[in-house]
Amino acid sequence: SYEVTQPPSVSVSPGQTASITCSGDRLGYKDVCWYQQKAGQSPVVIIYKKNRRPSGIPERFSGSTSGNTATLTITGTQATDEADYYCQAWETVVFGVFFGGGTKLTVL
Amino acid sequence: EVQLVEAGGGLVKPGGSLRLSCAASGVSIVNAYMNWVRQTPGKGLEWVARIKSRSDGETTDYAAPVKGRFSISRDESRNTLFLQMNSLKTEDTAVYYCTTDRDWKFDDWGQGTLVTVSS
Numbered sequence: 045s046y047e048v049t050q051p052p053s054v055s056v057s058p059g060q061t062a063s064i065t066c067s068g069d070r071l072g073y074k075d076v077c078w079y080q081q082k083a084g085q086s087p088v089v090i091i092y093k094k095n096r097r098p099s100g101i102p103e104r105f106s107g108s109t110s111g112n113t114a115t116l117t118i119t120g121t122q123a124t125d126e127a128d129y130y131c132q133a134w135e136t137v138v139f140g141v142f143f144g145g146g147t148k149l150t151v152l
Numbered sequence: 153e154v155q156l157v158e159a160g161g162g163l164v165k166p167g168g169s170l171r172l173s174c175a176a177s178g179v180s181i182v183n184a185y186m187n188w189v190r191q192t193p194g195k196g197l198e199w200v201a202r203i204k205s206r207s208d209g210e211t212t213d214y215a216a217p218v219k220g221r222f223s224i225s226r227d228e229s230r231n232t233l234f235l236q237m238n239s240l241k242t243e244d245t246a247v248y249y250c251t252t253d254r255d256w257k258f259d260d261w262g263q264g265t266l267v268t269v270s271s
Contacts, residue, residue: 045216075256079197086249086264087197092257130197134256139213141187141199 050144062118066131072109077132126151154178154260161265174233174250185253190246
């Protein structure tokens with residue numbers, strides 16, 4: 045099994061930059077996705093292949109990886125960005141998909 | 153537009169069985185990679201199973217906690233994905249989502265169906 049770790053919560057003021065990190069062994073060498081889940085809704089992919097944005101996802105969302113860490117950055121955070129964020133790694137040697145425990149982003 | 157509609161959840165006793173379905177529109181599930189992902193309040197999101205497209209051999213993969221107990225399959229004529237769940241345990245209690253899987257991301261999600269395993 046493969047473990048992916050995220051902080052349970054992050055707070056940010058409107059208009060500021062929020063960073064949510066995700067860690068796992070050699071995570072930077074794997075394809076990483078980020079999902080946003082608002083209350084009562086299904087998850088939505090906002091970043092895939094470490095730093096790509098699906099069509100329709102605002103440019104203020106970006107992803108990066110380095111070593112054992114993946115980071116989701118939200119620049120100019122808006123109140124509507126308040127949600128749970130999950131990172132997810134793909135393991136291809138023996139196929140598996142692993143999610144972090146989720147981070148609740150609060151926009152104060 | 154892709155729509156995925158899960159059904160079949162409910163209350164089942166430990167050791168029991170349940171079959172979930174996911175009716176798809178806007179996508180041919182035979183030509184897609186399809187997955188089941190579950191969500192529990194305590195453990196967040198957890199990938200459960202995947203079936204590859206027909207052109208890629210329709211092979212299946214399972215997460216360790218469900219291997220040998222769950223089975224993913226599909227009915228081309230009904231464009232419907234299934235998850236047969238046997239020997240259910242209390243820890244299988246979750247909302248189960250079906251998802252498409254393209255370009256190494258879970259693209260489309262259904263609204264989920266709740267499975268509760270309890271005596």
